Amino acid sequence: MTPVIDLRGITKTYGGGDTEVQALRGIDLTIERGDYVAIMGASGSGKSTLMNIIGALDVATSGHYSLDGIGIDDLDESALSIVRNRKIGFIFQSFNLIPRTTALSNVELPLVYRGVRRRERRARAVEALTAVGLADRMHHMPNELSGGQQQRVAVARALVAEPSLLLADEPTGNLDSRSTRDVLDLMGALHAQGRTIVMITHEDDVAAASGRIVTLIDGQVSDDRRTHA
Secondary structure (H helix, E strand, O other): OOOOEEEEEEEEEEOOHHHOEEEEEEEEEEEOOOOEEEEEOOOOOOHHHHHHHHOOOOOOOEEEEEEOOEEOOOOOHHHHHHHHHHHEEEEEOOOOOOOOOOHHHHHHHHHHHHOOOHHHHHHHHHHHHHHOOOOOOOOOOHHHOOHHHHHHHHHHHHHOOOOOEEEEEOOOOOOOHHHHHHHHHHHHHHHHOOOOEEEEOOOHHHHOOOOEEEEEEOOEEEEEEEOOO
16 A cells, blocks of 8 residues: 655755755655654754645755655646645644634635535535534634634645645643643544544654654664554
């Protein structure tokens, strides 16, 4: 079976000459379908750069990246945008919800970009919100929801287009301990359903909820281990 993520010899260099920074130094990483991986590292370790490359938000300086069988390396920005929309569901620390529109409309948005007809996208958005336990909040505005509920809306938005990969960037960073547990329980349930999840985090207890922890130091993989999950 084709892995969802296959990185080979990935490097990323910023600047040049005396100001050159090597953010990634030969990353090899394979993530199979249905895997739940936490990527950890201190500030400056390269984890944010790696997330941007995995998310097709940036391209590597050298090496090869295949996302669900699609070679990313030579795609232009238009093609990368299509890949992001079709293959990746993003979950951000700051939720990134549109403030003046309902939870339902926020979840519909990726399907609007795909050109899905209104009736179908509405039905799929309702299904996604129901799946994350927010059927009774779908007509609320973001400011009428708690932080944990807003992050559930963001998860529903990430799910609605049936992506190959859920990519979560510090998804509990703005949440209290109870909401953090709720979101991690939701991620665990999605993993149990066979979803492929990559989560960027600096918190040990959050990473421990995953099935595999990849640690970066100075732009290289220093540890890659399975957890109890």
